[in-house]
Amino acid sequence: MSFVPTDPLGLDELLSPEDAAVRDTVRAWAADRVLPYVADWYERGELPGIRELARELGALGALGMSLEGYGCAGATAVQYGLACLELEAADSGIRSLVSVQGSLAMYAIHRYGSEEQKQRWLPGMAAGELIGCFGLTEPDAGSDPAAMRTHAKRDGTDWILNGRKMWITNGSVSSVAVVWAQTDEGIRGFAVPTDSAGFSAPEIKHKWSLRASVTSELVMDDVRLPADAVLPGVVGLKGPLSCLSHARYGIVWGSMGAARASFEAALDYARTREQFGRPIGGFQLTQAKLADMALELHKGILLAHHLGRRMDAGTLRPEQVSFGKLNNVREAIEICRTARTVLGANGISLEYPVMRHATNLESVLTYEGTVEMHQLVLGKALTGLDAFR
Structure with missing residues (x-):
């Protein structure tokens, strides 16, 4: 073969x-x-x-x-x-x-x-007829969601929801927002119709990453919700954290897509860009870069496959998702940066995908668990000792 x-x-x-x-x-x-x-x-x-x-x-x-x-x-x-x-x-x-x-x-x-x-x-x-968003992160509560200030109080059979959420993908175009809030019973989730009185979702501008994406703040000012707006199946942080684990799994794969696009752009460029009378792909330093990128890219895809098989078997643990997210996003950024050096000055141009992927991955590195949080998740799993507090 x-x-x-x-x-x-x-x-x-x-x-x-x-x-x-x-x-x-x-x-x-x-x-x-x-x-x-x-x-x-x-x-x-x-x-x-x-x-x-x-x-x-x-x-x-x-x-x-x-x-x-x-x-x-x-x-x-x-x-x-x-x-x-x-x-x-x-x-x-x-x-x-x-x-x-x-x-x-x-x-x-x-x-x-x-x-x-x-x-x-x-x-x-x-069907894509309705768009949804997920409100967990707040201006003062990112890696520590237990410190969220958004709260919901009972008023008869209704709930009154107040608070702010930040960095919410799809926020301003959503029909429903799943919002997590403090209540007297613990943290609860609410399915909030975005046409509710007191709800607004101003779009966040001036981003230098994820620019081809709708990112919003969610503002809840005395939003009155019926009793059946609360998600009945969970109380506590295990609700939003289980959702995040499911989404992080997609990042394990997705980050390798950004890496692949950047690697393939560099590989194609190295075969065709000539300096000193021959394609730059014929020089040892360029080949070393391409070999290292290929190693990390395909190791990351193998890791994603392994975690996917475990998820399909019902044996995937959250710590293993942290393993994948931490490794693959970190390596994807490094692949993009190395690919940019192969492309030289052309690497910063939007004619090529490399810099766009590199800047996007800076957001992916942070959202749904920063590097530090995933390191601590793995550290706790390895040692049995909790370093979060």
Whole structure:
């Protein structure tokens, strides 16, 4: 068998025909609907047509992809991961749209919501007709969500919700926000219709990362909610943290998509860019960079596959997701930075995807658990000692 530079370990052999079909379908959609336009979206700092994109992603079965019922595709964890990889190979903002919709907002309702809540929200969200967001992070509570100030008080049979959430993907275009708040009973989740009086979602501007993505603040000023807005299936931080673990799994795969796009751009450039009378790919220093990038990229994809098989078997632990998120995002950023050096000055141009992926990954490195938090999760798992406090 011949050696394939873009698949040096033959990882395609790990895929079933169904897996490959999912990957190829999402890759073709991204090539048609995202790649021709995303540099312009990024430069302008907007994601135009997000609702149309959401409906198309719903038609692909990419929203709530690994959930069962309610119009969801019921795909395997590996198939969902492959979709995340292909989406982030186009842009992290597109993968974030899908992750927040499916792995955070839909997952929370699917796992912890009442049957009425599931019937009300999930079919429309799976189809992309309704967009959802997930409100956990606050201006003063990021890595320490237990310190959140958003609170909900009972008023008769209703709830009165007050607070602020920050850095919320999809916020200003959402129909429903899953908002986590302090209550007298502990932290509870609420399915909040975004047309509720007192709810607003001003968009956050002036970002230098995830520019082709809608990012908002959520503002709740005396939002009155009926009793059936609360998610009945969970009390405490285990609710939002379990959702985050599900979403982090998608990042394990998605970050490798950004890395792959940058590596392949560098590999193609090295074969064609000539200096000193020959392609720069013929020089030892460039080949060393390409070899090191290929090593880390395909080790990361192998790790993602392994975690996906464990998730499908029902044996994946949150600490293992932290392992994957910490390693793969960190290595993806390094791949992007190395690819930029291969491209030289051209590497900072939006004519190539490398700098866009590198800046996007700076956000991916931080959200859904910073490097330090995942190091401490693993440190606790390794030693049995809690260093968080």
